[in-house]
Amino acid sequence: MRHLFTLSFALLIASCAAPQTSAPAASAPTARMIAPILASEDARDPYSYAQPEVARVTHVSLDLALDFDAHTVAGTATLNIAAEDTAQELILDSKGLDIAWVRDGHGNDLPFAEGAGHADKGAPIGIHIGTARQITIRYRATNAEALQWLTPQQTAGGRHSFLFSQGQPILNRTWIPTQDSPGIRQTWDARITAPSALTVVMSGDRLTPQGEPAGDGRRAFRFRMDKPVAPYLIAIAAGDITFRDLGPRTGVWAESATIDRAAAELVDTERMIDAAEALYGPYRWGRYDMIVLPPSFPYGGMENPTLTFLTPTFIAGDKSLNGLVAHELAHSWSGNLVTNANWSDSWLNEGVTSYFENRIMERLYGTRRAAQEYALNFDAMEEALRENGDGSPISSLHLSGEAADPNGGSSGIIYDKGAVFLKTVESIVGRARFDAWLRSWFDRHAFQPATSAMLLADIREHLVRGDAALEARLMLDAWVYQPGLPANVARPDPAAFAEVDAALAAFQSLSIIETDKYARWSTAERLRYINGLPRELGIHRLEQLDTALGLSAATNNETLFAWLNLALANRYDPAVPVADAFLGRVGRRKFVLPLFRTLMAQGAWGEPIAQAIYARTRP
Ligand code: BES
Ligand code: ZN
Numbered sequence: 001m002r003h004l005f006t007l008s009f010a011l012l013i014a015s016c017a018a019p020q021t022s023a024p025a026a027s028a029p030t031a032r033m034i035a036p037i038l039a040s041e042d043a044r045d046p047y048s049y050a051q052p053e054v055a056r057v058t059h060v061s062l063d064l065a066l067d068f069d070a071h072t073v074a075g076t077a078t079l080n081i082a083a084e085d086t087a088q089e090l091i092l093d094s095k096g097l098d099i100a101w102v103r104d105g106h107g108n109d110l111p112f113a114e115g116a117g118h119a120d121k122g123a124p125i126g127i128h129i130g131t132a133r134q135i136t137i138r139y140r141a142t143n144a145e146a147l148q149w150l151t152p153q154q155t156a157g158g159r160h161s162f163l164f165s166q167g168q169p170i171l172n173r174t175w176i177p178t179q180d181s182p183g184i185r186q187t188w189d190a191r192i193t194a195p196s197a198l199t200v201v202m203s204g205d206r207l208t209p210q211g212e213p214a215g216d217g218r219r220a221f222r223f224r225m226d227k228p229v230a231p232y233l234i235a236i237a238a239g240d241i242t243f244r245d246l247g248p249r250t251g252v253w254a255e256s257a258t259i260d261r262a263a264a265e266l267v268d269t270e271r272m273i274d275a276a277e278a279l280y281g282p283y284r285w286g287r288y289d290m291i292v293l294p295p296s297f298p299y300g301g302m303e304n305p306t307l308t309f310l311t312p313t314f315i316a317g318d319k320s321l322n323g324l325v326a327h328e329l330a331h332s333w334s335g336n337l338v339t340n341a342n343w344s345d346s347w348l349n350e351g352v353t354s355y356f357e358n359r360i361m362e363r364l365y366g367t368r369r370a371a372q373e374y375a376l377n378f379d380a381m382e383e384a385l386r387e388n389g390d391g392s393p394i395s396s397l398h399l400s401g402e403a404a405d406p407n408g409g410s411s412g413i414i415y416d417k418g419a420v421f422l423k424t425v426e427s428i429v430g431r432a433r434f435d436a437w438l439r440s441w442f443d444r445h446a447f448q449p450a451t452s453a454m455l456l457a458d459i460r461e462h463l464v465r466g467d468a469a470l471e472a473r474l475m476l477d478a479w480v481y482q483p484g485l486p487a488n489v490a491r492p493d494p495a496a497f498a499e500v501d502a503a504l505a506a507f508q509s510l511s512i513i514e515t516d517k518y519a520r521w522s523t524a525e526r527l528r529y530i531n532g533l534p535r536e537l538g539i540h541r542l543e544q545l546d547t548a549l550g551l552s553a554a555t556n557n558e559t560l561f562a563w564l565n566l567a568l569a570n571r572y573d574p575a576v577p578v579a580d581a582f583l584g585r586v587g588r589r590k591f592v593l594p595l596f597r598t599l600m601a602q603g604a605w606g607e608p609i610a611q612a613i614y615a616r617t618r619p
Contacts, residue, residue: 037183037341037448037449037451037454038052038053038056038183038184038341038449039053040451042341042451042453042454043183043341043342043449043451044342045181045182045183045341045342045343046342046404047120047121047169047170047181047342047343047406048093048121048170048179048180048181048184049091049092049093049115049121049123049124050091050092050093050179050180050181050184051091052179052181052183052184054083054084054087054089054090054091055081055082055083055084055087055089055090055091055129056081056082056083056179056184057079057080057081057090057092057178057179057184057186058080058081058082058186058187058228059079059080059186059187059188059189060077060078060079060176060178060186060187060188060189060231060234061077061078061079061080061188061189061190062075062076062077062176062188062189062190062191062192063075063076063077063078063190063191064076064190064191064192064193065192065193065194065218066163066192066193066194066195066198066200066238068149068161068163068194068195070142071142071143071147071149072140072141072142072143073140073141073144073147073175074139074140074141075138075139075140076136076137076138076139077136077137077139077176077177077178078134078135078136078137079092079134079135079136079137079177079178080133080134081129081132081133081134081135082133083129083133085131087129088128088129088130089126089127089128089129090126090127090129090135091124091125091126091127091179092124092125092127092173092177092178092179093121093122093123093124093125093170093173093178093179093180093181094114094122094123094124094125094173094177095117095121095122095123095144095145095171095173095174096122096141096142096143096144096145096174097125097139097140097141097173097174097175097177098139098140098141098142099112099114099125099137099138099139099177100138100139100140101137101138102127102135102136102137102138103135103136103138104129104130104132104134104135104136105132105134105135105136110127110128110129110130110132110135111127111128112125112126112127112128113125113126114126120170120406121170122170122173122174125177137177139177141174141175144171144174144175145171145174146165146166146167146171146172146174146175147163147164147165147174147175147236148163148164148165148166148296148297149161149162149163150162150163150164150239150294150296151619153619154294154296154619155239155240155255155294156255156257156258156294156312157240157255157256157257159240160197160198160239160240161195161198161239162237162238162239162240162293162294163236163237163238163239164235164236164237164238164239164293164294164297164309165234165235165236165237166235166297166298166299166302166309167231167232167233167234167235167304168232168233168302169182169232169343169346169406169407170232170343170406171232172231172232172234176231176234178231179231180231180232181230181231181342182230182231182232182339182340182341182342182343182449183230183339183341183342183449184230184231185228185229185230185339185447185448185449186228186229186231187225187226187227187228187229188204188224188225188229188234189204189222189223189224189225190202190204190222190223190224190236191220191221191222191223192220192221192222192223192236192238193214193218193219193220193221194218194219194221194238195217195218195219196211196217196218196219197240198219198238198239198240199211199221199238199239199240199241199242199253200219200221200236200237200238201221201236201237201238201241201253201291201307202221202223202234202235202236202237202307203225203233203234203235203236203304203305203306203307204223204224204225204234204305204306204307205223205224205225205226205286205287205306206221206223207221207222207223207224208220208221208222209243225305225306227284227285227305227447228447229305229336230336230339230449233303233304233305233336235302235304235307235309237253237291237293237307237309239255239294240255240256241253241254241255241291242254242255242256242259243289244259244262244263246263246266246267246269246270247269247270248270249270249273249283249286249287249288250266250269250270250273250287250288250289250290251287251289251290252266252289252290252291252292253289253290253291253292253307254291254292254312255294258292258312258315259292261315261317262290262292262310262312262315264317265314265315265316265317265319265322266290266322266325267319268319268322268325268364269288269290269325269329271364272325272326272329272360272364273288273329275359275360275363275364276326276329276330276332276333276356276360278363279356279359279360279363279435279439280333280356280435280438280439280442281333281439281442281443283332284332284337284446285305285306285332285336286306287306288306288308288329288332289306289307289308290307290308290309290310290325290328291307291308291309291310292310292311292312292315293309293310293311293312294312294587295311295312295313295585295586295587295588296587297309297310297311297312297587297588298587298588298589299311299588299589299590300313300314300324300327300588300590301314301324301325301327301328302328303328303329303331303332303335303336303353305332305336308325308328308329310324310325310328311324311588313557313586313588313591314557316523316555316556316557316558317555318523320522320523320524320556321523321556321557321558323357323361323373326356326357326360326361326364327353327354327357329360330353330356330357330360331349331353333356333442334348334349334352334353334356334442335348335349335350335352335353337442337445337446337447338441338442338445338446338448338450339448339449339450340449340450340451341449341450341451342451343399343404343405343406343407344398344399344400344404345398345399345450345451345452346399346406346407346414347397347398347399347414347415347417347418347452348418348450348451348452348455350414350415350418351397351414351415351416351417351418351419351421351422352418352419352422352438353415354377354415354416354418354419355418355419355422355423357419358370358373358374358377358419358423361373368496369522369524371492371493371496372496372497372522372524372525372528373524374419374423374492374496375492375493375496375497375528376524376527376528377415377416377419378416378420378491378492379492379528379531380412380416381412381413381416381417381420384411384412384413384416385413385484385485388411388413390483390484391483391484392483393483394411394413394483395411395413395417395483395484396480396481396482396483397414397417397418397421397452397479397480397481398452398480398481399414417485420485420489420490421479421480422434422438423490424474424479424486424488424489424490425459425463425474426490427490428470428473428474428488429463429470433463434463437459437462437463440462441455441458441462444458445458452480452481455480456476456477456480459474459476460476473488474488475487475488497525497528499517499521499525500521500525500528500529500532501528501532503517503518503529504529504532504533507533508534511541513544513545513548513549515548515549518548518549523556523558523559526556526559527558527559527562530551530559530562530563530566531562533545533566535566535569536570537566537570538570539570539571539572539573542566542567542570542572542575543572543574546563546567546572546574546575551563551567552567552574552575552578557582557586557591560578560582561582561590561591561594561595563575564578564579564582564595565594565595565598567579568595568598568599568602568606569598569601569602571602571605571606576609579595579599579609579613580613580616580617582595583595583596583613583617584613584616584617596610596613596614599613
């Protein structure tokens with residue numbers, strides 16, 4: 001940061017002389033006109049320094065070069081600003097951005113200063129914009145937290161570097177100087193240059209799929225997102241990747257080593273969009289492409305608009321883990337179209353999406369698979385509720401106080417409890433009425449931020465409509481604002497896993513291992529079985545299970561993970577090389593973190609194993 005002042009930030013900005021700039025266009029929208037709800041206390045985002053009611057960013061235009069040696073992005077960001085005529089100051093979020101200068105549309109320098117920072121939030125950048133309503137920022141970001149730079153060895157092809165970003169929830173401020181709050185929607189465009197061997201993709205319309213020569217052995221790629229999106233949804237990836245068409249508006253990017261398996265696993269994507277549209281209205285984003293990233297991608301998936309990011313670990317060869325795709329697709333409505341105004345209402349993104357995901361799965365694969373997946377998630381939720389204790393504030397859908405960390409309480413409860421809440425409402429009002437309401441919720445709030453209070457008000461206005469008996473049966477406030485599960489909860493169908501549960505009982509009482517049944521079970525059934533086995537098992541029983549069911553040889557990453565967790569918790573030595581190999585090829589947090597935790601909980605047996613595996617697999 002070149003202009004680093006020690007004065008208090010507000011003081012500094014207030015005392016700056018207004019530079020000469022042109023007046024804003026008469027038709028420029030004011031901050032308030034654009035999103036009146038941002039002014040409400042309910043929608044306030046404590047994880048951003050922005051003051052959108054004073055001046056807010058409406059468009060971001062990036063012109064950046066990727067430097068794979070220095071792990072740097074550098075260039076300019078030009079921001080369009082909506083503000084009252086009298087507004088003098090714009091506040092942006094920054095975490096480690098190195099800003100060289102800020103200028104108005106005439107090239108005049110604008111004074112700016114970085115305020116006191118915070119470990120998670122980063123720091124505010126205050127810019128004295130005076131009358132300027134478009135500004136350009138020259139900056140660089142080195143080793144930004146949102147960006148993972150991979151060496152060639154960390155890719156499947158092994159020959160070229162790779163880059164991917166993860167903006168949600170509050171990481172994009174480490175590489176984009178803007179107001180990084182989900183309620184402050186922005187359109188954007190970008191021109192990105194990279195070494196010619198690499199293809200750059202972003203989460204918007206890809207205007208130059210082949211790239212354009214940019215000199216110095218580099219290519220430039222241009223992108224545009226003309227719908228206003230939450231800034232955490234601006235995403236980038238670059239690597240030696242190829243594209244495969246899947247359907248009229250769907251396709252997949254991946255390294256050539258992965259593209260065939262990826263495309264085969266994703267064949268149903270176009271049908272998923274059709275199903276989603278039939279349920280809850282038009283898909284409004286044009287194309288729906290996906291990129292299957294190298295295995296170090298820490299999430300299962302990320303719903304970046306027009307370009308979902310996916311872990312390769314969902315590839316099972318039989319589409320049994322493609323609920324992940326239904327999930328990320330569903331975010332095109334819940335999350336990307338109607339967006340949590342701040343992270344204490346993450347359930348509006350993740351819980352509504354988990355419900356929607358299950359409905360897509362039902363339409364594509366039938367009620368049996370959907371009921372089984374609902375039951376698995378319900379069990380996982382109950383387990384998490386037990387672990388966290390009955391009254392834990394992280395089990396409320398709307399998170400407040402300490403529990404309101406931007407990663408959605410990070411327990412996963414909001415996903416499943418959110419889905420179970422909507423399932424409960426559905427079962428009480430009936431599917432037809434429920435679906436009509438949910439679709440209309442998306443329509444009424446399209447391209448807008450939303451809060452828990454808004455959703456409940458909307459249900460009351462359009463679904464309850466003054467019916468006091470219905471209001472009482474729904475228990476809406478308890479679901480959203482209280483921990484735990486209200487009494488009206490829609491439980492999973494106990495018949496969903498009847499055969500598996502009988503097999504588990506046979507194992508418990510008679511030590512029978514149902515080899516043939518296991519061989520023909522679905523992935524959901526196998527997961528129910530492995531997770532339903534007694535948590536304490538002797539080495540001999542583990543050996544029998546492993547041999548009879550081929551558990552250590554599983555190619556499905558979810559069943560392999562479930563097995564390894566059980567085996568390592570019981571200090572089953574033959575699982576150690578399997579865990580070593582698994583952790584060496586997988587970076588998904590959902591798998592990596594629990595396995596290391598399980599090992600570390602095994603004292604003198606597990607700790608040295610964990611440390612050795614970590615040392616070997618960390619890269
Ligand atoms: N949007 C999330 C990922 C996320 C959430 C990133 C919060 C950062 C902060 C994504 O849609 C998601 O939920 N992914 C899950 C998929 C699963 C629930 C099907 C994942 O990554 O495991
Ligand atoms: Zn999600």
